[in-house]
Amino acid sequence: DEAGAQYVHIDVMDGMFVPSISFGMPVIKSIRDCSDRIFDVHLMIEKPERYVEEFAACGADLVNFHLEATEDVEGCIEKIHATGKAGITIKPATPAEAVEPYLELVDMVLVMTVEPGFGGQKLIPECLDKVQVIRKMINDKGLSIDLEVDGGINLDNVAFAMEKGANVIVAGSAVFKDDIAANAKAFLNRLQ
Numbered sequence: 001d002e003a004g005a006q007y008v009h010i011d012v013m014d015g016m017f018v019p020s021i022s023f024g025m026p027v028i029k030s031i032r033d034c035s036d037r038i039f040d041v042h043l044m045i046e047k048p049e050r051y052v053e054e055f056a057a058c059g060a061d062l063v064n065f066h067l068e069a070t071e072d073v074e075g076c077i078e079k080i081h082a083t084g085k086a087g088i089t090i091k092p093a094t095p096a097e098a099v100e101p102y103l104e105l106v107d108m109v110l111v112m113t114v115e116p117g118f119g120g121q122k123l124i125p126e127c128l129d130k131v132q133v134i135r136k137m138i139n140d141k142g143l144s145i146d147l148e149v150d151g152g153i154n155l156d157n158v159a160f161a162m163e164k165g166a167n168v169i170v171a172g173s174a175v176f177k178d179d180i181a182a183n184a185k186a187f188l189n190r191l192q
């Protein structure tokens, strides 16, 4: 926050959609007062339609959920839009085309560049090809939605991710080590 990051990206894991368990609404609510940044909540949970309203209400500005986790994509988008911005997310094995029917309905597409569930993994380069395809879809449709990448992004590959068309960058392990503010600043310098 103090280094100037624009978003706080919050990974929610349920131990079902992904093996890990992280945290839920009470923790997000408790940190809401600590930051004015955009709270970008990334739900890695089964059947997000059960909880999207509660996550949106606990302080999220943006709620991302996985296409693979629900059969009611439009319902989830609608529920999130009652209070905030909505994003759809795809795992590495899901093709870029899966997001196309929903592009007009959402504020963001989040492309996972590692398998979701664990930090510290290496970026899968093929996922950035999907970013390029989705950026083209967004531009061809004349939309102005955000395209976010998440997983294995570091100072060496962030420029490549942006060249492919990403405009929101998530960095976890590359920032949360040693001097966190200095790491965040190094990223922000790279983005300008």
Ligand code: ZN
Binding pocket: 009, 010, 011, 042, 150, 170
């Ligand atoms: Zn995430």
